[in-house]
Amino acid sequence: MRNKLLTMLVALPMLAWSMTAAAANPAVGRWKTIDDKTGEVKSIVEIYSTTDGSLAGKVVEILKSDKGPNPVCSDCSGDRKNKPIKGMVILWGLKPDGDNEWAGGIILDPANGKTYKSKMELHPDGRKLDVSGCIAFICRAQTWVKE
Template identity: 30%
Template sequence: MKVTRRMLPFIALFVGLTAFVSSDGSDAVVGTWLNGTKKGHVQIYKQGGTYFGKLVWLGQPNDADTGKPRTDTKNVDPSKRSRPLLNMPLMYNFRYDGGNVWSDGKIYNPEDGKEYNCKMILENPNTLLVRGYVGISLFGKTQTWTRVK
């Protein structure tokens, strides 16, 4: 009886810590990633049932000419060209398909100001393949992202 009473807090703690862990691996993509160009870190997070990403670090956060924070100068929408790149949402509406694949998302490329269809494949816990494409996945480009520790 005394052993059971002593173990009860540990059992409750274990249940509490594991109750919110995803058992299907859907949250394995959550974290901060160094993008394929090595110019920025993207934080991928879950909101509701979908996954999003925002730019949280830039290798060159300030414009070389003005010294001011870099902005979204290449955006096709002129009203968005003055928004700062840092903390800007770049990825949205990804859903987990199973088998380490997240699809049906969109990715914005601030280097050309365009948005692309996108899917992500978690190759291993520290390597993420991010494929942006137009139309079908066949017409696109894949970048290898690495997890930031």
């Protein structure tokens, strides 16, 4: 009984802190990714705050894939090679860069295994998020919608 009480005393402040951190950052949450070429909803990405204060995002659901129901990142390199895309961190290292803007991150396109410099900007309504990936001056952008 004493161990359970001690665990609760330790866990409650941590839970309250994580809820406050999520409420403080409007980009944190689940986002529908909208394909910029077809306009179709492809997946759900959950954006979260990391321990260093940056934002990261992982694929939590795949809604439409050309590679079947459980696609893997066959074109990825390193530890992501041939790993399931569901559960994969595809966005990391984004730091605040103004009001409702984040930059300096990396985004992975699991369709081709390539990584790009990334930035994000939240629309004033808080329901849409512009996410872009760039190589040099060539950029590709998608607008994600809050779930």
